[in-house]
Amino acid sequence: MKAVGFKRHLSLEDEESLFDFEMPIPKATGHDLLVKIEAIAVNPIDVSVRLNGSGEYEKPKILGWDACGTVVATGEQVGLFGEDDLVFYAGAFDRSGSNAEYQLVDERLVGHAPQGMDIADIAAMPLTSLTAWEALFEKMRLSIDKPSENKGKTLLVINGAGGVGSVATQLAHLAGLNVIATASRSETIAWTKDHGADQTINHRQPMPSQLYELGYENIDYILGLSDIDGHFKEMAEMIRPNGRIVSITGNKKPLDMGLLKPKSVEFMWEWMYTKSYYQLPEMITQHESLEKIARLLEQKKIKSTANKIIDGINAENLKAAHAMIETNSSIGKIVLCR
Amino acid sequence: MKAVGFKRHLSLEDEESLFDFEMPIPKATGHDLLVKIEAIAVNPIDVSVRLNGSGEYEKPKILGWDACGTVVATGEQVGLFGEDDLVFYAGAFDRSGSNAEYQLVDERLVGHAPQGMDIADIAAMPLTSLTAWEALFEKMRLSIDKPSENKGKTLLVINGAGGVGSVATQLAHLAGLNVIATASRSETIAWTKDHGADQTINHRQPMPSQLYELGYENIDYILGLSDIDGHFKEMAEMIRPNGRIVSITGNKKPLDMGLLKPKSVEFMWEWMYTKSYYQLPEMITQHESLEKIARLLEQKKIKSTANKIIDGINAENLKAAHAMIETNSSIGKIVLCR
Known part of the structure; x- marks a missing residue:
């Protein structure tokens, strides 16, 4: 062959x-x-x-x-x-x-x-759907069957226009969440809105102030799909106390995990291959x-x-x-x- | 007054x-x-x-x-x-x-x-019970009402004889888990066994090899109650893929979070004051x-x-x-x- x-x-x-x-x-x-x-x-x-x-x-x-x-x-x-x-x-x-x-x-x-x-x-x-599915419905424990449970909850998808982001925004929208996707170009902004994002912010600008301008004090769930090293400090600032962060991208520098401690934040890695690898x-x-x-x-x-x-x-x-x-x-x- | x-x-x-x-x-x-x-x-x-x-x-x-x-x-x-x-x-x-x-x-x-x-x-x-309760039943999402769900699952409590450890071992035992507590002195070993621990290992010796000798390949849940800096690498080694780690003690040095990524481990901080503080x-x-x-x-x-x-x-x-x-x-x- x-x-x-x-x-x-x-x-x-x-x-x-x-x-x-x-x-x-x-x-x-x-x-x-x-x-x-x-x-x-x-x-x-x-x-x-x-x-x-x-x-x-x-x-x-x-x-x-x-x-x-x-x-x-x-x-x-x-x-x-x-x-x-x-x-x-x-x-x-x-x-x-x-x-x-x-x-x-x-x-x-x-x-x-x-x-x-x-x-x-x-x-x-397959790969992106499984990753998004496991991140949202297994790690974050959101329910896809009961959108009413997720009513009023907000998910931030960092890099909304990528492969995983484009499915995660759709699944989260379907699950009843309010979805904010990050995108930095006009075509990625249009793409994320066409794939379930309610609002977008630009991850190349400070994100917390953009959220604040949109009226958000903090975010219940954050899905990190790119450059966790660059975004971690802002993720810690934006996440709601007792909130949940899932990241699929690994860190190259140490993450200042202590920033998440006062808020008792849950931090989960999602690697789609874990189940088969082990x-x-x-x-x-x-x-x-x-x-x-x-x-x-x-x-x-x-x-x-x-x-x-x-x-x-x-x-x-x-x-x-x-x-x-x-x-x-x-x-x-x-x-x-x- | x-x-x-x-x-x-x-x-x-x-x-x-x-x-x-x-x-x-x-x-x-x-x-x-x-x-x-x-x-x-x-x-x-x-x-x-x-x-x-x-x-x-x-x-x-x-x-x-x-x-x-x-x-x-x-x-x-x-x-x-x-x-x-x-x-x-x-x-x-x-x-x-x-x-x-x-x-x-x-x-x-x-x-x-x-x-x-x-x-x-x-x-x-109160403080220790609430901490142990939130760690086990909110962060790790174990069920206290359905011990059958936890049958065959193992919890490792690092520092089992301390205040939180002495309640966590009891609650986990009650919830049907197999509980391994760490203790390093004869009186702390006796204390943890009297408070629900099924087995003990010594956290002043390499822990993974002690678990292996007891017949464990890995551990479903780890509750870290002391010196996360000193124990983190071993926690990453011992935890089951898709397992859950809760820590109440903050880190002083960076945690090598990447060690948890291939296993898609969930890492949660538990600070009992989060709910009232925020x-x-x-x-x-x-x-x-x-x-x-x-x-x-x-x-x-x-x-x-x-x-x-x-x-x-x-x-x-x-x-x-x-x-x-x-x-x-x-x-x-x-x-x-x-």
Whole structure:
């Protein structure tokens, strides 16, 4: 089968930073599905893994943590899916990715694809939806089923126009929250408002004073999706006492956690891969969440965040996608279709 | 009325570090109760506030965040209590404390005292019970009503024999958890086992290897009650992925929060005063929690952690109590009775 990978961590100008190669089709065992990939999406994590590291892999490493495809074979323990099922998933951090013709994925991380949607629109969703879902409904413990419970509560999404932000704003809006998204350009402001944000502020300007001007004394929930080092002090200032902060971006400098102590703030990391990486029993919740997300997409309660679609899953197109993400100003998701 | 206070932050050898003085009895207004103090307990926070700071107060500052006493007057908005009610409470951080003959306290922070118990045993409980309660049942979201939900889950209490630890072990045991407490001396080991700990490990030795020897791969919940700087790295190692850490002790050095990221750990501060300090609507939950704690004490489901009782609320006895806490090896609580 065809696949795209890399052996050394190189910048995109280097021919070998991502390259096409051939390898045998893997075989499904245990809980694994063998999926024929129809479309993939590219995430910041792909760029991060490609860039960060040293040395040389013996076999090419295959990136890709978003896929829509068809089940063509199943392991002997598979119970949730059968052949010909159209599925979507993000997969596991420590396994071979979706930048290939076929991929193995544990069924507990997979959902049945929503019906009546373009393959590209579906492929854009799994990683960001699962991240936003877990952040809002597991870590922050907001209820999606009872919007009345969230009435009058405010969520601030820092970097609202990115992949996760574009789903989080929609899900939070659906859950009845008042959603403030940060965005700094006219096109990202328009995008976030089109994806569920009630108001926007600019994260390149001091945020607390902008909130104050909008009439907010503090914020019940903050979802940090970019540059926690740069935003942490303001997050501590803006958060309500007893409030909850979830961050998906890691810190490079120490965080002054003591700033959160007088307010008894809850600080949670959300890494979508934790459940599969540690093979936790709650892995199955990713199947369950994707099934719910599929229904919301079918019912048009949320919409796909695909914003750029490229034909052909190959090294050349993947390099172009990585280059767009490296500008750090992309809106929504970039999808590649077979 | 008589009171004990200080104007400058001094060590105990100094005569003025705590002194007796006279002041007018304050008047209850709004939601305040005027309480005639019968017994008080001394907490590490008393020592911390006495020692840390500079300059000189114009009027003496009165410490004390644990009291049992009788309501003698009520503000015009009081609805939960009447005169002659025996009450117990920790109170607010930014108001005058219980080291006095009379004290004003917001009714929403107060519970009816448990019946059939010694005043001293009651006075030992409010601050530590509220801290343990909020840490376990609000921050960690454990259920006290459904022990079956917690079956098979393990809580590690770092510093199990201290004031908060001695209540947290009891409440967690009652809630059906498997409780591991840290203790380093034979008397603290015996104390924690007598207060609900199933097993103990020594926090002065590497903790992960001790847990491993006891058969634990990781720990679902960790309650940090001392030296978070010294224990943080081990906490990160011991915690289960998706686990929850609550700390009541602040950090002096930066915490390496990135250690918690791959596991998507939830890290929560618990400061019992947050609700009253910020006058949050959820202040009323401290009244509700103390009412529940009183029932548990009456039903002998938990027991008082009073371990040293001194007769007479005056500067001399308070200095003796502060001195004991300054050794950092006290077990349970020190109580002073009128």
